[in-house]
Amino acid sequence: MKIDYKKLRILFFPVLLPLYLFISCSGTTEDPLITDPPVEETGNEWVIYEVYPGLFTEKNVFNEVASRLDDLEKLHINVIWIMPVYEQGELKAIGSPYCIKDYKKLNDDYGTMNEFKSLVTNAHAKGMKVILDWVANHTSWDNNWIENKSWYTQDTNGNIVSPPGMNWNDVADLNYANSQMRLEMINAMKYWITETGIDGYRCDYAEGVPGDFWEDAIQELKAIKGDDLLMLAEGGNTNLFSYGFDMVYGWDFAYKLQxxxxxxxxxxxxxxxxxxxxxGVPEGKQRMRYITNHDMASEHSPLQAYKGEKGALSAFVIAATMGGSPMIYSSQEIGYPSALSFFGFREIDWESNISYFDQYRMIMDIYTSSEALRKGELKSYDNTGKVISFLRKSNNEKVLIMVNTSDQVQETKIPIEFAHEKGKDLTNQSTETLPSILTLQPFQFKIWQL
Structure with missing residues (x-):
């Protein structure tokens, strides 16, 4: 489900740090300003791929997803998040996969239980976790649970209602004051882990469910899966980590990048x-970073949002290398040109843009082979123009990233500490001397190992 976190942003005033003048192309002489103190990224090294089954085929989806595992392995994916695979409701429904009729039954169009289990087994064989989308806030109006009226939120007249203020009229809001419903929800979550061996869940609208439920549910799931359990929360608040989630969305970052x-x-x-x-992010936890997801892609493709293939690729470089756990939404790696609704099917030709896929592969090769990019400190440089510049530094490595975020040629100064130093361009493995003035073509990026 889509939540407009852009509207929910909380204004804040950053702590003012001592300022030095930036070296501009007009002739100032000081070093570029480091705008914030180093931020060290820690935690597991997840690379997520979000699968919308409706982009694969109208039948036998699980087999089709399994056929792409080799390609996902080339992108160094180690977590496959599959959007809801459950039977969808029909009463008042509008075709949303987040309208769940039966939590323990697969959507027949996607395939059989054996085919799904085979997908999980094959993913595990490649070192990939599989997490399912879980919709705990609401059900369809024809879910069997609806017979238990007390399991649902009701108005003053005793009528079951949709989630208040969300305009999701195709679903019925669950009542978390009911202990029986909570137990049955946890039981359903346990089912897929014990029955199919999945590794956890991406939890839809996690902030629409009480935190103490997530605490209970995650504790119960860990009793089965142990430390291998992976829980991703759709939400923005850091308090989600305190409930046991391992990873939380980077909603604000994604919208700010657009x-x-x-x-x-x-x-x-x-x-x-x-x-x-x-x-406030605890050690060992992460934000998920991305340039698009199923909500954003339903409004516009990355090519539309970031001004073409080169713009979208440069934006992904920023999202993947600045910090957090990178996520790729199925279709962005081939540069799908238009918006993609997640209501219904639209089969994608995964071989349609191999050269673009290869560029994503190159970026992910760089990311996964670099200790600094995966978990080093971040130092950012104040650039009042259109070029974003930052350094990722670990004990053994420094990587400087500079990205032109505009569709015009830009000139900018290399941070003075690195000007005229030798650097290895990780995009082509060549060694070069960094200039003092760098000219970047529209949406061009440079990634140097120093």
Whole structure:
């Protein structure tokens, strides 16, 4: 389900740090400003791929997804998140996969239980976790649970209602004051782990469910799966980590990145948002970082949001390398040009843009082979223009990333500490001397190992 976190952003005033003048192309002489203190990224090294089954085929979806595991392995994916695979409701329904009729039954169009189990087994053989989308806030109106009226939220006249204020009229809101419903929900979540061996859940609208339920559910699931359990929350608040979630969305970062490419915000705001999202994140936990997901892609493709293939690729470089756990939504790696609704089927030709896929593969090769990019400190440089510049540093490695976020040629100064130093361009493995003035073509990016 879509939540407009953009509207829910909380305004904040960053802590003012001592300022030095930025070396501009007009002739100032000081070093570029480091805008924030180092932020060290820690935690497991997840690379997520979101699967919408409706983009694969109208029948035998699980087999089709399994046939793409080799390609996903080339992207270094180690977590496959599959959007809801359960039987969908029909009463008052509008075709949403988040309208669940039966939590323990597969959507017949997607395949059989044996085919799903085979997909999980094959993914595990490649070192990939499989997590399912879980919809705990509501059910369809024809879910069998509806017979237990007390399991649902009711108005003053005793009528079951949809989730208040969300305009989701195709679903009925669950009542978490009812202990029986809670137990049955946890029982259903246990079912897929014990029956199919999946590794956890991406939890839809996690902030629409009481935190103490998530605490109970995650504790119960860990009793089965142990530390191998992976729980991802759709939400923005850091308190979700305290309930036991391992990873939480980076909603603000994704929207801020789109704003940057549309000219609505500045490079500095990206750094500020990154720092804000990581305040209060416990050690070992992560934000999920992305340039699109099923909600965003239903409005516009990455090519539309970031001004073409080159723009979308450059935005992904920022999202994947600044920090957090990178996520790729099925279709972005081949540069699908238009919006993709997740209501119904639209079969994708996964071989339609191999050269673009290879560029994603190159970026993920760089990311996964670099200790600094996966878990190093972040140092950002204040650039009042259109080029975003930052350093990721670990004990053994430094990586400097510079990205032109505009469709115009840009000149910018290399941070003075690295000007005229030797660096290895990780996009082509060549060694070069970094200039003092860097010219970047529209949406060009540079990734140097120093």
């Amino acid at each position: 704003d940057l490419y549309s000219g609505k915000t500045t490079v500095k705001s990206i750094f500020d948002t990154h720092q804000k999202e990581y305040q």
